Amino acid sequence: MRILLITFFLCLYTSSIFAIDLEKAVKMLEAVGDFETAEPVAFKLTQKKKEHYYRIEFLNKYPASEFAEIVYLQTWKDVKDSGNMAKLQSFVKVMPGGKYSLEALDRLFDLYQKEDTILGYQYYIKEFPNSPQAVRALEGIFRLAFERAEKHAGKLNSVKFFDEYIRTFPTSPHLEEISRKAEKMEYQAIDETLESFSIGNLFSSRQRQKETIARKLYNEMRSWQRKNELLIAQRKYSLIRKEIFIDTKAYTEMMDREETMSFRKTVASFQKQTTQKLDDLNQLYRQESARIIDTIRDQARLTRTTITDEGRKIRSSIADEGRMTRSVIGEQGRKTRNDIQYMTSRISDLSYEKGRLADAIDQQTDRMMDEARRASYEQERMFNKSREEARRQSSRNRHCAEVLAKNGKYPLFSGCP
DSSP states (O other), X not given: OHXXXXXXHHHHHHOSSOOOOHHHHHHHHHHTTOHHHHHHHHHHHHHHHOOHHHHHHHHHHOTTSTTHHHHHHHHXXXXXXXXXXXXXXXXXXXXXTSTTHHHHXXXXXXXXXXXXXXXXXXXXXXXXXXXXXXXXXXXXXXXXXXXXXXXXXXHHTOTHHHHHHHHHOTTOTTHHHHHHHHHHHHHHHHHHHHHTTOSGGGHHHHHHHHHHHHHHHHHHHHHHHHTTOHHHHHHHHHHHTSGGGTTSHHHXXXXXXXXXXXXXXXXXXXHHHHHHHHHHHHHHHHHHHHHHHHHHHHHXXXXXXXXXXXXXXXXXXXXXXXXXXXXXXXXHHHHHHHHHHHHHHHHHHHHHXXXXXXXXXXXXXXXXXXXXXXXXXXXXXXXXXXXXXXXXXXXXXXXXXXXXXXXXXXXXXXXXX
């Protein structure tokens, strides 16, 4: 039956007498599942139509066909210089391991490079994630996004575009450069804000503004840390450490926090060492106890052995060896009791040593806590002293300005009388 079908269709498409639609014939044969008969007819269709669609369809359905190589080469010849993304893409996908797949990928990527768009590169990576050009496509995305962030940040004078880039592309090679530019832009904005408060009686307002900015930077740093955006948090930290914020409460609070964390690490390290020492002591105690128990057991076994031997002697010579046997047993009993008393005393000494070491550790911890409290008190006293001195200096400056104003002099160009 199959031979008759093949002969029938071959006669139809080779004879000029009969006219038949090859495409319909292929669909009919494939619909009934007779792909073996449909294969040569489908090949004939590709040769007649000579269109990309029919060739790709043939390669998709009959990749193991004896005609596949012919159709593959014809398709490559058609698409390689076409400049058509869709054709090149379908060619690569139909036979990913084909002879010309790598070259087709190169030509396809060249077309995406000419477009040079983020969406294009994203689509390329999505369709061909394991291709050699996928890394270059990702680099293109990094570059274009960086240029866009830099453009918008400069236009609107806002670092939020830089921050968004850092969060979106954490593996970008441009992170160091964009972080440096973001810090420079943010510091310039802060400097310009404070510059407007730098004349005459605006000194106190400038200080309040510095406190406000420093506090905002500190809160933002903590917020970015909690979000695990450490690169942005580091930038906020660097800005707070600028010289202009050294006399602010936020700076002092941040330094106190760092010192507290450092102290906590020190205490934690000491506690870890102490715990290790206690564990070692407990291990030594357990080993010593086990050794003592083994010694007692050995002594007991030895005693039982001696008693058994002496018993045999007693049974063999009850009358003559009786007194000697009792004497030996008594001596061994006294020796065993003495050994037990010594071992018990040794265990007691070890327990006392363990308690003494624990007390010493507690005392050392208390001393360290007292020193930390004294250091904190001294730091607070120095800060209050500096704040009082700043207040007095501010009062003297205001008084000086008032005196100069009464004398008709401008405070900026005249010294205090």
